[in-house]
Amino acid sequence: MSFDVMMKLIMAQGMLGLNNGVFYAMLSLGLAVIFGLLNVVNFAHGALYMTGAFVALILNSYLGVWLGIGWLHIGFWPALIIAPIVVGLFGILIERFLLRWLYGLDPIYSLLLTFGITLVLQGLFINYFNASGTPYPGMPESLRGVVNLGFMMFPKYRLFVIVFSILVCIAVWFVIERTRIGAMLRAGTENPELVQAFGINVPRMVTLTFGFGTALAGLAGVLAAPIYSVSPLMGANLIIIIFAVVVIGGMGSIAGAVVTGLALGLIEGVTKVFYAPASNTVIFFLMVIVLLVRPAGLFGRQG
Amino acid sequence: MSPDTTAATMTKPLLKVSDLHAWYGESHVLHGINLELAEGQLITLLGRNGAGRTTTLRAIMGLVDRRTGSIQIGGAEYIGMPRHKIAPTAGIGYCPEERGIFSTLTVEENLMLPPVVGPDGMPLDEIFTMFPNLRDVRKRMGTRLSGGEQQMLAMARILRTGARLLLLDEITEGLAPVIVKTLGTVIRQLKAKGYTIVLVEQNFRFAAPLADRHYVIEHGEVIDVVEAHEIETKMDRLNHYLSV
Numbered sequence: 089m090s091f092d093v094m095m096k097l098i099m100a101q102g103m104l105g106l107n108n109g110v111f112y113a114m115l116s117l118g119l120a121v122i123f124g125l126l127n128v129v130n131f132a133h134g135a136l137y138m139t140g141a142f143v144a145l146i147l148n149s150y151l152g153v154w155l156g157i158g159w160l161h162i163g164f165w166p167a168l169i170i171a172p173i174v175v176g177l178f179g180i181l182i183e184r185f186l187l188r189w190l191y192g193l194d195p196i197y198s199l200l201l202t203f204g205i206t207l208v209l210q211g212l213f214i215n216y217f218n219a220s221g222t223p224y225p226g227m228p229e230s231l232r233g234v235v236n237l238g239f240m241m242f243p244k245y246r247l248f249v250i251v252f253s254i255l256v257c258i259a260v261w262f263v264i265e266r267t268r269i270g271a272m273l274r275a276g277t278e279n280p281e282l283v284q285a286f287g288i289n290v291p292r293m294v295t296l297t298f299g300f301g302t303a304l305a306g307l308a309g310v311l312a313a314p315i316y317s318v319s320p321l322m323g324a325n326l327i328i329i330i331f332a333v334v335v336i337g338g339m340g341s342i343a344g345a346v347v348t349g350l351a352l353g354l355i356e357g358v359t360k361v362f363y364a365p366a367s368n369t370v371i372f373f374l375m376v377i378v379l380l381v382r383p384a385g386l387f388g389r390q391g
Numbered sequence: 392m393s394p395d396t397t398a399a400t401m402t403k404p405l406l407k408v409s410d411l412h413a414w415y416g417e418s419h420v421l422h423g424i425n426l427e428l429a430e431g432q433l434i435t436l437l438g439r440n441g442a443g444r445t446t447t448l449r450a451i452m453g454l455v456d457r458r459t460g461s462i463q464i465g466g467a468e469y470i471g472m473p474r475h476k477i478a479p480t481a482g483i484g485y486c487p488e489e490r491g492i493f494s495t496l497t498v499e500e501n502l503m504l505p506p507v508v509g510p511d512g513m514p515l516d517e518i519f520t521m522f523p524n525l526r527d528v529r530k531r532m533g534t535r536l537s538g539g540e541q542q543m544l545a546m547a548r549i550l551r552t553g554a555r556l557l558l559l560d561e562i563t564e565g566l567a568p569v570i571v572k573t574l575g576t577v578i579r580q581l582k583a584k585g586y587t588i589v590l591v592e593q594n595f596r597f598a599a600p601l602a603d604r605h606y607v608i609e610h611g612e613v614i615d616v617v618e619a620h621e622i623e624t625k626m627d628r629l630n631h632y633l634s635v
Binding site for chain 1: 452453454474475476477478479485487491493494495496500503504505506508552
């Protein structure tokens with residue numbers, strides 16, 4: 089194989105890897121935001137991502153049928169706004185009525201609770217929808233087709249997902265690291281009691297943060313719907329990788345989650361070029377190595 | 392002299408704490424604190440470590456698990472108010488013992504963090520005139536400051552909010568004499584500007600010339616009250632209270 093062909097292959101697999109990577113980044117970003125302020129490992133994150141995809145599917149294919157309005161199809165663009173709101177509100181309910189009772193306790197309780205919520209959500213969707221997946225037909229006309237990147241023809245929609253997700257990640261990073269709201273969040277992570285004594289309503293901030301983190305999962309779900317088939321187990325497959333990303337990046341680190349998510353997607357893709365069977369496990373090898381060398385993760389604070 | 396006789400000598404108190412009890416979990420830390428001060432006054436809470444001075448301030452801020460009794464500020468009752476409403480409603484600035492500078496925030500973010508609680512917050516220019524060191528380190532992360540700078544920042548942070556009632560916990564602890572002297576000047580300036588101040592202080596030499604009145608706290612109770620003009624005559628007793 090000539091060097092030129094090799095380079096093209098690496099870049100092509102790299103792009104596909106990056107496409108996975110933006111999902112890793114967006115989901116681990118939400119997990120990191122939640123873990124940072126609430127100290128809760130939200131196992132339900134994958135199920136909420138799946139719920140986001142289903143909200144998009146339902147809006148497009150089922151809602152009209154259920155309501156008996158044949159012409160009603162709420163498409164991709166509205167879903168991109170509605171689904172995160174629906175999932176975010178659902179997250180707010182979870183925090184307000186379930187998680188809140190577990191804050192003083194060992195984190196294992198909230199992990200178990202969110203694991204239970206995952207099973208309930210999966211069970212519900214398996215009961216009413218096809219367990220092996222339903223295609224999402226609502227991909228917007230403007231994003232169909234391919235673009236020529238020079239080294240490969242790349243689906244327009246996937247390129248849109250990559251750019252859009254990276255912009256979302258940068259925006260979230262900016263809000264948290266560079267604005268007053270972000271400063272309140274960071275201060276609340278460090279010393280919630282004092283922040284509250286200053287007159288900031290920390291419990292409300294916690295609720296909204298959890299809602300926001302879950303909304304990010306919902307948003308990722310909508311973006312995933314046109315690429316992968318919408319299935320009740322789509323989140324379960326992903327959440328394990330996401331946890332590996334969060335551990336490698338460093339629990340609670342915003343930039344760490346995003347950079348690690350993108351990087352691992354790329355590494356996974358490029359591994360396919362050299363030794364395809366390892367591409368599914370390379371992330372876990374890296375996790376082991378990182379844990380041995382830097383137990384707090386690449387971007388986590390050591391000690 | 393009991394705290395009650397002091398009350399009679401004063402006009403309209405800004406802060407009046409009566410029979411304040413406080414708990415951390417099961418442990419009953421304050422056993423009926425009584426104290427009061429009028430607007431523009433400065434009082435100190437003296438006593439040994441663990442006597443309940445810090446807890447008195449924390450109880451006023453709602454930072455205990457449970458509290459009973461009465462805390463009146465400007466005539467309104469605060470005992471049942473949720474934690475996050477106390478500072479904005481009463482216009483309190485609280486400086487905790489460990490200073491509470493946030494390590495993940497820059498100096499500027501630390502300074503701007505607490506919400507405004509009163510109409511006449513100190514403008515940044517005036518703050519930087521009072522604490523010139525802070526101007527140069529604005530972009531630095533909060534905990535990459537010296538202890539003295541951190542203390543200045545913790546003070547500056549609450550002055551910006553427009554708080555007129557300041558609860559200051561051990562602001563001189565562990566600081567070099569020259570910085571303690573600067574803080575003394577700052578407190579004197581604040582008093583001249585009409586701020587009302589409760590000072591928890593270990594360093595009696597620092598507190599004595601500043602205060603209108605001293606409350607001696609032991610085992611979660613006020614065991615003595617010493618007016619500024621009585622210090623000379625009661626020095627032996629004070630030494631006895633504060634000796635380790």
